[in-house]
Amino acid sequence: MASPLSLNDAQRAAVNHPAGPVLVLAGAGSGKTRVLTQRIARLLGEGTRPEAVLAFTFTNRAAREMRERIERTVGDAAARLWMGTFHGTGLRILRREVRNLGPATRHPDFVIYDREDQEKVLDEVLKRLAIPAEGARGPILSRISDAKNALVTTEEMANAAIAPFERRAAEAYRVYQETLRDRGAFDFDDLIAEVVWLFRRRPEIAEAYARRFEQVLVDEYQDTNHAQFRLVEALGRGYGNVFVVGDDDQMVFSWRGADLRNVLDFESAFPGAALIRLEQNYRSTGNILAAANAVIANNRDRKGKTLWSEREEGALLRFVLARDENDEARRIAAFIQGRARRDGGRLADCAVLYRTHAQSRAIETELRHRGMAYELVGGVSFYQRREVKDLLAYLRLAINPADATAFWRVLNTPRRGLGDALKARIEARLVAGAPHPLAALGQVLSAREITRGAEAAASFVGLIDELAARAAEPPAGLLATVVERIGYLTWLEGQEGSDERRANVEELMAAAAEFAAVNADAGLASYLSEAALLTDADRIEEGADRVLLLTAHNAKGLEFPAVIVAGLEEGLFPHAQSQQSPAELEEERRLFYVAVTRAQDEVLLSAAAFRHRYTAGSGFTAAGGQVSRFVDEIPGHLLERDQPVRARPSEEYGSDRDSADEHGADRGRNGGGMPVAWIPQRRSRAVGREVYHEEFGRGVVVAVEGSGGEARYTVRFGTRIKKILGRFLSEGSHVD
DNA sequence: TTGACGTATCTTTTT
DNA sequence: GATACGTCAA
Numbered sequence: 001m002a003s004p005l006s007l008n009d010a011q012r013a014a015v016n017h018p019a020g021p022v023l024v025l026a027g028a029g030s031g032k033t034r035v036l037t038q039r040i041a042r043l044l045g046e047g048t049r050p051e052a053v054l055a056f057t058f059t060n061r062a063a064r065e066m067r068e069r070i071e072r073t074v075g076d077a078a079a080r081l082w083m084g085t086f087h088g089t090g091l092r093i094l095r096r097e098v099r100n101l102g103p104a105t106r107h108p109d110f111v112i113y114d115r116e117d118q119e120k121v122l123d124e125v126l127k128r129l130a131i132p133a134e135g136a137r138g139p140i141l142s143r144i145s146d147a148k149n150a151l152v153t154t155e156e157m158a159n160a161a162i163a164p165f166e167r168r169a170a171e172a173y174r175v176y177q178e179t180l181r182d183r184g185a186f187d188f189d190d191l192i193a194e195v196v197w198l199f200r201r202r203p204e205i206a207e208a209y210a211r212r213f214e215q216v217l218v219d220e221y222q223d224t225n226h227a228q229f230r231l232v233e234a235l236g237r238g239y240g241n242v243f244v245v246g247d248d249d250q251m252v253f254s255w256r257g258a259d260l261r262n263v264l265d266f267e268s269a270f271p272g273a274a275l276i277r278l279e280q281n282y283r284s285t286g287n288i289l290a291a292a293n294a295v296i297a298n299n300r301d302r303k304g305k306t307l308w309s310e311r312e313e314g315a316l317l318r319f320v321l322a323r324d325e326n327d328e329a330r331r332i333a334a335f336i337q338g339r340a341r342r343d344g345g346r347l348a349d350c351a352v353l354y355r356t357h358a359q360s361r362a363i364e365t366e367l368r369h370r371g372m373a374y375e376l377v378g379g380v381s382f383y384q385r386r387e388v389k390d391l392l393a394y395l396r397l398a399i400n401p402a403d404a405t406a407f408w409r410v411l412n413t414p415r416r417g418l419g420d421a422l423k424a425r426i427e428a429r430l431v432a433g434a435p436h437p438l439a440a441l442g443q444v445l446s447a448r449e450i451t452r453g454a455e456a457a458a459s460f461v462g463l464i465d466e467l468a469a470r471a472a473e474p475p476a477g478l479l480a481t482v483v484e485r486i487g488y489l490t491w492l493e494g495q496e497g498s499d500e501r502r503a504n505v506e507e508l509m510a511a512a513a514e515f516a517a518v519n520a521d522a523g524l525a526s527y528l529s530e531a532a533l534l535t536d537a538d539r540i541e542e543g544a545d546r547v548l549l550l551t552a553h554n555a556k557g558l559e560f561p562a563v564i565v566a567g568l569e570e571g572l573f574p575h576a577q578s579q580q581s582p583a584e585l586e587e588e589r590r591l592f593y594v595a596v597t598r599a600q601d602e603v604l605l606s607a608a609a610f611r612h613r614y615t616a617g618s619g620f621t622a623a624g625g626q627v628s629r630f631v632d633e634i635p636g637h638l639l640e641r642d643q644p645v646r647a648r649p650s651e652e653y654g655s656d657r658d659s660a661d662e663h664g665a666d667r668g669r670n671g672g673g674m675p676v677a678w679i680p681q682r683r684s685r686a687v688g689r690e691v692y693h694e695e696f697g698r699g700v701v702v703a704v705e706g707s708g709g710e711a712r713y714t715v716r717f718g719t720r721i722k723k724i725l726g727r728f729l730s731e732g733s734h735v736d
Numbered sequence: 737t738t739g740a741c742g743t744a745t746c747t748t749t750t751t
Numbered sequence: 752g753a754t755a756c757g758t759c760a761a
Binding site: 058059060085086087088114115135138188189191192252253255256355356357358378381415417419420421452532533535537551552553554572575576577578587591 | 737738745746747748749750751
């Protein structure tokens with residue numbers, strides 16, 4: 001960050017504030033990381049023991065960076081700080097207190113379940129409860145997550161549930177939680193909620209921690225949820241030195257339970273709290289800042305502050321309207337390339353920010369086409385890749401045989417001829433009282449209940465036993481054993497994308513070796529925990545010269561000389577899902593504010609007049625739309641619009657009126673936003689024609705792929721969209 | 737028991 | 752468009 005050589009008055013006040021609760025309202029680029037690190041360094045310099053300092057960061061990367069900076073001032077003592085994410089710190093406490101967890105888990109070496117594991121558990125739960133899973137899985141899972149973030153227990157939820165959905169969700173929550181406990185697993189939300197619940201059950205434990213931490217600091221405070229707030233409160237209670245830094249204008253995680261009341265009510269929650277505002281921005285040019293300020297000023301629900309900068313006005317922000325997502329990708333790539341050539345800049349100076357992961361595809365294709373290096377952050381994270389999770393599941397099972405989710409995952413992966421017949425035997429044993437499927441399998445084998453896959457099953461059990469016996473060894477060697485014994489690489493050969501998968505397996509082993517080098521005496525359990533809590537954003541490599549591609553959410557806390565914000569269309573950014581309520585719309589605006597304020601010198605905004613995208617309910621359609629209102633909220637004199645595109649005469653559209661209104665889901669629904677041209681590409685003459693299908697009846701052709709007898713038609717029948725081979729269609733009525 | 741094939745569902749954002 | 756899942760035939 002372009003920081004001042006010395007602190008400004010407000011920063012100094014924050015760094016040196018003597019004691020008691022402090023709320024620092026820190027605008028984007030106002031040097032809050034600097035304040036946090038200098039404050040911690042000061043505390044340590046004045047004699048505070050590092051193990052008495054607890055700091056919460058939003059990402060592991062932020063924790064690492066902050067620790068490194070502090071290390072430069074105070075040296076090795078930095079290693080003893082308690083510094084990490086809420087989840088990492090919660091985990092650390094749970095591991096220390098594992099003997100006191102009581103009803104929370106049944107296994108000392110508990111594992112962490114990620115989203116995929118949670119879904120598998122919930123599927124089993126719903127099946128057991130005879131709740132139809134279709135469409136209910138997602139909502140119930142997020143309802144459970146909401147409950148935990150709000151510290152609502154299963155009993156409390158059941159008691160309060162009235163509506164049918166709520167009752168079903170409460171029932172699912174109860175059984176889900178029992179299942180996790182039986183399997184010795186915690187999900188992400190448990191890592192925080194279970195700590196608070198432990199503190200409530202055992203006040204003396206809470207008190208011990210409150211006495212331990214003389215200083216509690218929180219970064220990105222605006223994104224804390226209720227459970228996190230309670231955790232901070234409990235840990236900071238001893239000394240009352242709770243120092244939180246946040247920006248209400250950058251709260252973008254309300255869907256994860258983030259609650260702005262934590263900021264707005266801080267002063268009443270912590271009586272006598274000092275309030276310090278950091279309003280000088282050291283990052284962005286005057287124009288970028290003015291644009292960001294103008295946009296965020298449209299939000300009503302904010303504490304209000306005005307960022308200012310001593311930096312030069314700088315270049316105007318630029319806006320390009322592309323024809324479609326491919327054209328948009330070309331413009332973005334050209335911008336980055338041009339910038340790199342013109343200024344001798346690096347690709348790494350540029351980041352492309354978007355609302356949804358799906359948008360990365362077109363940009364990736366274009367960058368690859370031009371031979372430009374890029375790094376994609378997010379999407380399917382490394383530790384969630386199938387091959388990675390397969391291998392880790394073996395290790396999970398080795399340290400925690402109760403991890404039934406891992407068991408079922410690997411029982412027949414790779415294929416070893418163990419199928420439904422064996423599964424039925426195992427389940428019968430479970431019903432008869434076997435503690436977990438691995439034990440049940442052992443019983444099935446000793447009772448010689450199966451003959452067909454007996455040998456394979458025995459060698460599977462043998463492998464797990466061996467791994468369990470060697471659990472104290474470094475993980476890399478154990479992974480190598482697994483890979484070799486199950487012939488994983490050979491199995492991958494025949495699979496789709498085997499090269500990439502093999503590379504991932506190799507990277508996994510390399511990362512495991514690295515882990516062992518850094519954490520010499522750490523066991524398998526902590527290796528697996530770390531793997532579960534690492535995110536893609538934590539793996540961003542410093543120093544590589546490549547364009548970064550990431551969601552606006554993932555860009556939080558980062559900065560770049562040039563930022564491209566892509567896909568600025570109504571319905572995408574702001575997202576259609578968020579246009580129902582003013583509160584959600586304001587969150588989208590904050591997200592846009594976060595995106596723009598990542599930029600130091602240059603901002604390129606882009607939109608596509610026409611975009612292929614998935615819209616719920618109407619299938620995969622071609623949506624035309626309007627430019628995002630956020631672009632229009634930027635004062636005209638700050639924005640340079642590239643080649644305004646006007647709507648072409650209607651004959652360009654083909655023979656009918658079937659234009660944006662027919663295809664586009666979100667056109668014109670919500671005022672604001674400049675209408676844009678809708679210029680379809682490569683439209684077949686068949687598009688717009690009325691056709692007839694035996695089963696679905698009358699429909700309209702939306703798109704065509706291929707030609708002749710093999711042509712596949714995308715046809716809209718009323719509200720549903722189907723892809724159908726041409727020979728199953730007959731001509732309805734002629735339009736041309 | 738496996739693999740081919742068709743269909744439903746997904747995508748808003750993440751620890 | 753991709754993936755996961757169910758159904759069907761071999």
